Amino acid sequence: MSEDANEETLAEVSRKTFSGPIAFLKSAPRLDFLPDPDLPEIAFAGRSNVGKSSLLNALANRNGLARTSNTPGRTQELNFFDVGDPPRFRLVDMPGYGFAKAPPEAARKWRFLVNDFLRGRPSLRRTLVLVDARHGLKDPDRELMRMLDEAAVSYRLVLTKADKPKASDLAGTLDRTAAEARKHVAAHPEIITTSSETGLGVEELRRAVIEAIG
């Protein structure tokens, strides 16, 4: 197939997939509540309040599918969403990390839940590591990236809230983030810049998800 034909097919598959059925499957507060690992999964990871649930909603083109909030710490469980009917793959919205105001016991619980899921999930095809475009990579992101490198879990960095920073600042953050990504073995070398608010990069992310599912 020519490059153009490939592109067209991907665009068509993406359109059909994300305008079709997407349904909440279940919430897992602990690992023993996980659904069977019978479908490929794409997980949304990142610091608290970075926009994981919002980006999942933007991807699915449905507001309110995953619950979002101004207050960090909104998502406290692993939330699974089936894409397609019959389902072809799953999106997994996860609790955020690095949330200073969370009670230490709760923060610890989420960290173990997220880390154990990411390290041990056989059906996990790719992790999207979301990074706020206003702040760039922070130490908790680097810690997560190292863990994913060690566990050989393939991941891709995604800048969020790109509608917020000035264009020149955004370009600098993108360069610095890409330079760091290239030093990590399990990271995709290219970064996707997104805004759930304006829709920037959302179609590119949909295609990246389709490609990761294969």
Ligand SMILES: Nc1nc2c(ncn2[C@@H]2O[C@H](COP(=O)(O)OP(=O)(O)OP(=O)(O)O)[C@@H](O)[C@H]2O)c(=O)[nH]1
């Ligand atoms: N301007 C702007 N605001 C956004 C964007 N994405 C998310 N937000 C806002 O950021 C806040 C947090 O969004 P969430 O999607 O709940 O963030 P989260 O990463 O799921 O947060 P936790 O579940 O607490 O870890 C909400 O007030 C959103 O409206 C974006 O692209 N642009």
Ligand SMILES: [Mg+2]
């Ligand atoms: Mg959330």
